[in-house]
Amino acid sequence: MTALVFLDPDFPAGRISDAATAQLSVLDQGVTRGDGIFESALYTRQVVRKLDAHLARLRVSASVCDLTVPHEEAWRAAIDTAVAQFDAAGGAEEAVVKLVATRGTEGTSIGTCWVTVSPAPALGRAQRETGISVLLLDRGYDSGIAERAPWLLMGAKTLSYAVNMAALRHAKKQGADDVIFVSSDGIVLEGPTSTVLLAHRDRDIKRLITPTLETGILPGTTQGAIFTAAKAAGWELGYGPLTPEHLLDADALWLVSSVRLLTPVNSVDGTQIARDAQLHAELTAMVDAIA
Amino acid sequence: MTALVFLDPDFPAGRISDAATAQLSVLDQGVTRGDGIFESALYTRQVVRKLDAHLARLRVSASVCDLTVPHEEAWRAAIDTAVAQFDAAGGAEEAVVKLVATRGTEGTSIGTCWVTVSPAPALGRAQRETGISVLLLDRGYDSGIAERAPWLLMGAKTLSYAVNMAALRHAKKQGADDVIFVSSDGIVLEGPTSTVLLAHRDRDIKRLITPTLETGILPGTTQGAIFTAAKAAGWELGYGPLTPEHLLDADALWLVSSVRLLTPVNSVDGTQIARDAQLHAELTAMVDAIA
Incomplete structure (x- = not known):
């Protein structure tokens, strides 16, 4: 209903x-x-x-x-x-x-x-547990477009989502669950309906990284809330530019969004991504506490 | 109604x-x-x-x-x-x-x-007579994107037209009437709701040129009908790649579309464009004869 x-x-x-x-x-x-x-x-x-x-x-x-x-x-x-x-x-x-x-x-x-x-949707809730496989797809824009061409409406969440939906269909045809867009100059952008978030752990130092907004991606409200909570919990925070190699090197990678919340990425273009149960549990607790 | x-x-x-x-x-x-x-x-x-x-x-x-x-x-x-x-x-x-x-x-x-x-709309009909001023705007995509990234839906006329509408608003704020999109690598593409058409005349040789479809632009149905009629009338036909310089060098330039038909371009980014009354009259007759 x-x-x-x-x-x-x-x-x-x-x-x-x-x-x-x-x-x-x-x-x-x-x-x-x-x-x-x-x-x-x-x-x-x-x-x-x-x-x-x-x-x-x-x-x-x-x-x-x-x-x-x-x-x-x-x-x-x-x-x-x-x-x-x-x-x-x-x-x-x-x-x-x-x-x-x-x-x-x-x-x-x-x-x-x-x-x-x-x-x-039930699917998004299930994927929080199972994780997802992701395809990298060229978004066609270079990472400097937002500053140069305001008429492209970068940073606005418009109803013109046909390309986002087509990218998801394309991924599903290839057997993947979701997409991370990459700029034409090789910079990691965002998912069609999510923000990219990765973590590194080095002994007791935990670090969260998300792509820089200068690329024209949408500012993720969930990523923002996680960053606020993670900072309070002593994590270090970082902002891209990120390349696909950064995704593969991460100790954990997620797509985050308001409705699906924190969805672990299992693989990118078929390459397995590390998963860190402790980092995931900590971030999940932060996400659950978002008001 | x-x-x-x-x-x-x-x-x-x-x-x-x-x-x-x-x-x-x-x-x-x-x-x-x-x-x-x-x-x-x-x-x-x-x-x-x-x-x-x-x-x-x-x-x-x-x-x-x-x-x-x-x-x-x-x-x-x-x-x-x-x-x-x-x-x-x-x-x-x-x-x-x-x-x-x-x-x-x-x-x-x-x-x-x-x-x-x-x-x-009355405006489109009026502009057929008065002509229009046009702004060149970066479409953000390079001219090779269509082949590389089918998920961007190049060549499909989708309902996701927010960027096209924003580009027109941007032009109007700058005092212009319309837009010609240019690729990030400097190739002329199309208008937000029209196809670009230019003509050259060299003594008795008349030549019509339109941007190549390989850039991922929409195939214009009116441009197609005009090409068919012009060919029958002995014109030479050509397909881009075109650069902005080609627009400025044209003997006449139009934006063509199914509803507005043949709209002469008076200026591009403030630079006056040649108008050729005879070429315009000939093409107008062809457009009027489209069934």
Whole structure:
């Protein structure tokens, strides 16, 4: 079951709608042009996790895309209404809260904004335990593109995800579970729906590394929360540039995202990656404690 | 007024719907992921122009995106119904027939497909007369990407057009009307919604040139029709690779598309481009004769 609530000035708590029926115009630029932005947050144990970070990133995406979105309070109210609806209908142990804002119907200046709450996919939960095999795929952009070409919307989480979905299909056809994108100049970027995180351990020194944002990748809200917790726990933190060799040399490698959380990578392009049960357990505890 | 007809196995002539009301699920991957494909054709003087070419390109897009779309007859029947609806409601001298096919609601294997018919935008018609100023913008991809990285969906006309729209907004903020994308290695590609066409005249020899498809640009259906007509009229035809210098050196330069047709480019990055009234008149006559 999916709960659906539209942001609507006439409904301060959001307009409750039926996700099982049509609710969107075929002329909405969200569909005709993939012209809009989104966020996916995890709802579990009565908490929408990292909501501040998601709302902050939504604001950045809106700014990059020249989109006007409703004020934070309107989002929070709609989210409250949507999770209450979801729980009233039975709820789930883990659910995805999706925030969407489109440019609205062509010719109007009013965007379309809504919140859905749906059960989290079982596959992502299973992969947290089993780990995943990953393929490196060329993203086509060089690592300096973000600074040079703001119209490419790097760093905005837009609805134009066809390439991300195609990369995942490509990986699955090759027998892999997921993808890590690499820039045309050989720099590790991100997954189609996740952030790359690797760890090194040298005696008591533990070090977490993630690709630098200067490449134009999305700032991962989960990676951010893990970094904050790891720093407090005495880990060293580092930011790329990373090359594929860095992935292979890691003592542990993960793809992290808000809904799938911390997913261990077992192999990259068929090459086995080290797994470190203690590092994984420590980080999992940090992830579980994210509020 | 917009006419809307869904392709639906239960309705062989298409299911007539009301475009003014919501008809689409917010869970459709067309909107949540920009995961779908489209075509825009011109409907004028009772003819949907180049329909064979549009349906052929839709099939290519579907194949690149691993999308199953209904058979050509279903599209043709829905289009017939939609233009009849449009005409019955008053019609227009020029209208856009848009074909859309999405991957459908997540978890289902049934795509969502529809046809809309709407009046053609006045701006595009005006620009055919006035011409346009164009900005060159880096597309971020190098000109060899298409062969190397099929998961980037080069050559498919997907719904993930956020970057194309952002590039147009960027140009307008700079006071320009439109954009020509250039690859990261300096090769001329295409407009966000058009194909680049340039001409040279040397005494009686007239030559039309368009960028090579090997760069991964969309094959322009209008450019294709113009090439066929120009060849029959004795013009020489050429295919890039083109550099920005080739644009500046042209005796005439156009952006061509199915709805806007032949739009003369007055300037590129502020540099005036030659215009050749006779070449323009000849090509306009060819475009007007496209069936």
